[in-house]
Amino acid sequence: MLFFRRREPASRRSLPALLATGLTLAFAGAAWAASGPGGSGPSESLFIAQVLVLIVVGRLLGEAMQRIGQPAVMGQLIAGIILGPSVFGALLPDWQHALFPASREQKAMIDAVSQLGIMLLLLLTGMETDLGLVRKVRRAAFSVSVAGVAVPFACGFALGEFLPDAMLPRPELRLITSLFLGTALSISSVKIVAMVVREMNFLRRNIGQVIVASAIIDDTIGWIIIALTFGIALHGSFEFASLAKSVVGTLVFLAVSLTIGRRLVFMAIRWANDNFVSDMPVISVILVITGVMALITNAIGVHTVLGAFVAGVLVGQSPILTRHIEEELRGLIVALFMPVFFGLAGLGADLTILANPNIALLTAGLVLIASVGKFGGAFVGGWFGGLGRAESIALGCGMNARGSTEVIVASIGLSMGALSQDLFTMIVAMAVLTTMAMPPMLRWALRRLPLTPEEAERIDRETFEAQGFIPRLERLLVGADESASGRLASRVAGLLAGARGLPVTILRLGEGRASGPVPSEAALANDVGAEAVVRKAAAVASDDPDRDPVLLDVDVTMRDADTVGQAGEIVAAEAAKGYDLLIAGLEPTLRSKGGLDARVSDVALSFSGPLALVSARGSHVDEPLRGDLNILVAVTGTEVSRRGAEVALALARAHRSQLTALFVPGAHNTKARRRRFRALRGQNEAILKDIVELGDKFGVPVRTAVRVNMSAEAAILRQARIGGHSLIVLGVSKRPGDVVSFGHVAGALLEDSDRSLVLVASGAAAS
Structure with a gap:
């Protein structure tokens, strides 16, 4: 039944009270019959009747209180007062004593629930x-x-x-x-x-x-x-x-x-x-x-x-x-x-003394x-x-x-x-x-206090945070091997976790085999474990002066999973414990014939929530821990691209890096791109303005760019080279199949990009 905030007929408003009265009398009669004139010692049935009547009457009167703008707990307290000597006991003392007898043994049973209720x-x-x-x-x-x-x-x-x-x-x-x-x-x-x-x-x-x-x-x-x-x-x-x-x-x-x-x-x-x-x-x-x-x-x-x-x-x-x-x-x-404790408290109050x-x-x-x-x-x-x-x-x-x-x-x-x-x-x-x-x-x-401009700005920012993707993250899962992509994925997790003190669990999914340039011997000599990577990155993010000092250092848990062929099953088993984002970094990322590697695909399909797939390229192959993070994020105005923008902004803020937002029209052939660009000529400015405002809320200055006379993947790669970007972030959607796919643009970037990638995918795969 749906209840609307409007003035109700007197009969409806009095319904909770009538129900409470009828049920109280019914329970009291049952209690009287259960205890009986010859009964002795505590009665289990009477105890159950006491609990039930306190819950039912407290709930009904609590509902009535909330409908008139009062807290529900007052209804529970008033329920006890009505059931006690103040009202019920004054009107029907025999019934009241039958339901709530004064015997010490019987009172001890309900008092035990009340004392546990206090705690x-x-x-x-x-x-x-x-x-x-x-x-x-x-x-x-x-x-x-x-x-x-x-x-x-x-x-x-x-x-x-x-x-x-x-x-x-x-x-x-x-x-x-x-x-x-x-x-x-x-x-x-x-x-x-x-x-x-x-x-x-x-x-x-x-x-x-x-x-x-x-x-x-x-x-x-x-x-x-x-x-x-x-x-x-x-x-x-x-x-x-x-x-x-x-x-x-x-x-x-x-x-x-x-x-x-x-x-x-x-x-x-x-x-x-x-x-x-x-x-x-x-x-x-x-x-x-x-x-x-x-x-x-x-x-x-x-x-x-x-x-x-x-x-x-x-x-x-x-x-x-x-x-x-x-x-x-x-x-x-x-x-x-709550209804038992506050009901008993009301029972103990005898308002007749007034x-x-x-x-x-x-x-x-x-x-x-x-x-x-x-x-x-x-x-x-x-x-x-x-x-x-x-x-x-x-x-x-x-x-x-x-x-x-x-x-x-x-x-x-x-x-x-x-x-x-x-x-x-x-x-x-x-x-x-x-x-x-x-x-x-x-x-x-x-009502006499007007909203100040400073409050309006802060409330607007906090409203965004309550609705955004990044602020709602509570726990991160990292599925990574010992490759450069695995190290970079751990670094990304540390940056996201460090700013808000999020706990991180790292699944070490084997050693990994490089699909791109091999790290130098010097890089390998200076390499450290995934846990240390997360902690180092989190320490960088936690130096943010705006970070709440109440937050603790990042809690990192390592779990070894050396069975390489069953990476998807391992991730699925761990994901059942409750995580908001999987950050995956595995090599090889691609198959030799194109498309995602089977192991990467299994991991992506095993996690039903949001996924960030990380692939290390360029300078991050040699230095996944210390390489620069000059970030480029591609935006199209969709919710998927906005989620990618949030991740990019969070990384830029945590690392205090530069960020450029590139608008791409999202069409595959030149004629369609031009037609789409003309249709979105006014909207592309609004989309980029939205990302700039989003950056203001994150505290990150955002540069903007537009490229329309080429395909989306070509525009992204060209802007990455011109802008000297080392990391490309792209919001994508999971597309099901024998091997999971993230769409044409993401696939082209995975094939051709010489810059590191973070593909931020939505939750469940589309059907």
């Missing part, structure tokens, strides 16, 4: 933490976050210190309660903030990036504070020695995790992806990593949430964490653990302190961070959403005995109110 939610939060974004806007983000945390934290801590003893679960642990209140009032929900900013298309705006980056820092600071508070709570009082142990342990854990731990996490994920043949091994490894890091933080005396959060940060930065794997893990968490005027007044004061403190702190932080008044107001509005993060903090405080049931309910009420108020407030504030 996985923190894993997901960490995976969504974009350190690159924080680095981009670090000055304003840190200013906003520090002020936005300090002010409400001080207010919440002071409130805890002045609360009457009757409101505290254990008056002797007032310090712990005050710390939890301060933390609960000070941190924002990065998930809610990012959702609203993304929905309004403000994520690429300067203010949107500052808001999300500040929320990320808020979350990080909050989980560190919670971890340290947990360490204090374990000792029952403030002890300098125990606090120092927790602080030092946390700092050491963070330092080791973000250095050695990062490498170990990357290695574990890659090893599982490349060696296991069973389904979804990477997800199993991610869950193990999360559990291990949670146990480590527990062992040093801080809460497991810190370990899960840091594990998420490291997993999210893994170079081979493909979108598919991330979506599978996210689906499990969002579909099962009938007490004193508690209602205190709750209103809590909401006011939280809102004013967060808004004021973020506004002041934005002002000192160099932002204008309107931007600072938007920051204050955006940072006021507590949502999921608040509820997690409150749940931890309740389970630790730091918060009473009444305080927990007040915090949940405050989380619901501030979160539901934030989207309309932020929308109002953001």
